[in-house]
Amino acid sequence: MTEHASDTATIDPIKRAVHAYREAFGEMPTRVAFAPGRANLIGDHTDYCEGFVLPIALSIGCACAVGSAEAASLEVVAADFNESTRLEVDGPIEPDDLNDQPGWARYAIGTFETASRAMRPASRGARMAIASSVPLGSGLSSSAALEVSVAMALKGLWDASIDGVDLARACQAAENNYAGMPCGLLDQLASVFGATDHAVRIDCRTMDIERAELPNRDVAEFVLIDSDVRHSHTTSAYAERRASCEGAAASLGVRSLRDVDTSDERIGSLPSDQRDAVLHVTSENDRVLRFIDALAAGDLKAAGERMVESHRSLSETYRVSCDEIDVLAELVNASDDVFGARMTGGGFGGWLVALIRPGSGERLMERVAPAYAERVGRNATLRHIVPSDGARLVESWS
Numbered sequence: 001m002t003e004h005a006s007d008t009a010t011i012d013p014i015k016r017a018v019h020a021y022r023e024a025f026g027e028m029p030t031r032v033a034f035a036p037g038r039a040n041l042i043g044d045h046t047d048y049c050e051g052f053v054l055p056i057a058l059s060i061g062c063a064c065a066v067g068s069a070e071a072a073s074l075e076v077v078a079a080d081f082n083e084s085t086r087l088e089v090d091g092p093i094e095p096d097d098l099n100d101q102p103g104w105a106r107y108a109i110g111t112f113e114t115a116s117r118a119m120r121p122a123s124r125g126a127r128m129a130i131a132s133s134v135p136l137g138s139g140l141s142s143s144a145a146l147e148v149s150v151a152m153a154l155k156g157l158w159d160a161s162i163d164g165v166d167l168a169r170a171c172q173a174a175e176n177n178y179a180g181m182p183c184g185l186l187d188q189l190a191s192v193f194g195a196t197d198h199a200v201r202i203d204c205r206t207m208d209i210e211r212a213e214l215p216n217r218d219v220a221e222f223v224l225i226d227s228d229v230r231h232s233h234t235t236s237a238y239a240e241r242r243a244s245c246e247g248a249a250a251s252l253g254v255r256s257l258r259d260v261d262t263s264d265e266r267i268g269s270l271p272s273d274q275r276d277a278v279l280h281v282t283s284e285n286d287r288v289l290r291f292i293d294a295l296a297a298g299d300l301k302a303a304g305e306r307m308v309e310s311h312r313s314l315s316e317t318y319r320v321s322c323d324e325i326d327v328l329a330e331l332v333n334a335s336d337d338v339f340g341a342r343m344t345g346g347g348f349g350g351w352l353v354a355l356i357r358p359g360s361g362e363r364l365m366e367r368v369a370p371a372y373a374e375r376v377g378r379n380a381t382l383r384h385i386v387p388s389d390g391a392r393l394v395e396s397w398s
C-alpha cells in the first residue's frame with residue numbers, strides 16, 4: 001500500500017500524529033498508518049443482517065504513529081485531546097481493565113488487544129500517537145477510522161500478514177467488546193477497502209467486496225450536509241434495533257433477515273418492531289442493488305428516488321432518524337438541483353448524503369441553510385466528498 005495523501009484532510013492528521021509521537025517519546029515513529037472515515041451512499045442498518053451496503057471512503061480520517069517499547073507496556077497519546085495513557089500489557093487486556101480509561105482510549109487499547117490476538121506479535125510493548133480529522137460522533141465513522149488506523153499501524157510494526165476482512169473484524173471486535181457499541185462491519189470495511197473515485201459494494205454475508213462506479217463529476221456529485229445534531233443514547237437505540245432484527249429472524253426461522261421471503265404471511269403477525277425491521281431491511285437490501293444498477297445505467301433520477309425511499313424507510317419504518325434530519329431531508333429533496341438525499345450511517349442526527357447536479361452545492365445551501373435555521377434553529381453546512389483510498393501505511397511523513 002502506498003501513500004496517497006493529496007488532501008490536507010489526509011496530510012494534517014498524519015503530521016499531527018507524527019509530531020505528537022516525537023514530542024511524547026523523543027524519537028521518530030517506526031510506522032505511520034492512515035485510515036479514512038466513510039459516508040454510506042445507501043444500505044443502512046443492513047450490515048448486521050448480512051445485507052448489502054455501498055459506502056465511500058472519505059479524505060478525512062485518522063492517523064496512528066507507532067513504535068515498539070522495550071517494556072511490556074502500551075503508551076498512547078491522543079493529539080486531539082492532549083491526553084495520554086499508559087498500561088501494562090504483559091497479560092491479556094479485558095474490557096473491565098479499561099473502566100477508568102477515557103472514551104478514546106477504550107477504542108485505541110481495545111483495538112491494540114484485538115489486533116494483538118489476531119496478529120500474535122512476538123513482543124507487545126508499543127507506543128502510539130493518534131490524530132484525526134473526522135468530526136467526532138457525527139456519523140462519519142470517527143471510531144472506525146481510529147480503530148483501523150491503529151490496527152493498520154500495528155500490522156506494519158509487527159510485520160504481520162492479515163487480510164483486510166480479518167483486520168476489519170478485529171476492529172469491530174474492539175468496538176463491540178471494549179467500547180460497548182454492537183456495530184456491524186460496514187464502517188470498518190469501508191475504511192479498509194475504500195477506493196479513489198469509487199464507492200464500494202459490499203455483500204455482508206459473502207464478504208464479496210467490489211468497486212462500484214460513481215457518476216462522472218460533470219454529470220452529478222455526492223455531497224454531505226451536516227444537520228448540526230449530535231444525539232446521545234444512540235448506542236442503546238442501535239442495540240434495540242439490532243435486537244428487533246435478530247428477534248424477527250428467530251421468529252421466522254431464518255439465519256438473518258437477508259433470508260426472509262417477503263411473501264411469508266407470518267411477517268404480518270410479528271410484533272410491530274420486528275415487522276418494521278423486516279420491512280426496512282428487506283426493502284433496503286433491494287434498494288442498494290437497484291441503486292447500483294441505476295448509477296451504472298446513468299439513470300440519476302432512479303438513483304435519487306431510491307435515496308429518498310431509503311430515507312423514508314429509515315425515518316418512518318425503522319425510526320432511526322430525528323426531527324432535524326427529517327426537516328433537512330425535506331428541504332434538500334425539494335430542490336431541483338437534487339436527485340435525492342438521505343441520512344447516512346447509524347442515524348439519530350449527523351449528516352445527509354445527497355446526489356446533486358454538479359457544482360450546485362453552494363447554490364443549494366443558500367436556500368436550504370436559512371430555511372433550516374429558521375425551522376430548527378441550527379446551522380446546516382455542506383462538505384464535498386472526495387472518494388478516497390482505504391487504510392494504508394504511509395511511506396514518508398517527515
Ligand code: GLA
Binds near residue numbers: 048183184187347
Ligand atoms: C453504524 C454502525 C454500522 C452500521 C450503520 C448503519 O455506523 O457502526 O455497523 O450498522 O450504523 O448502517
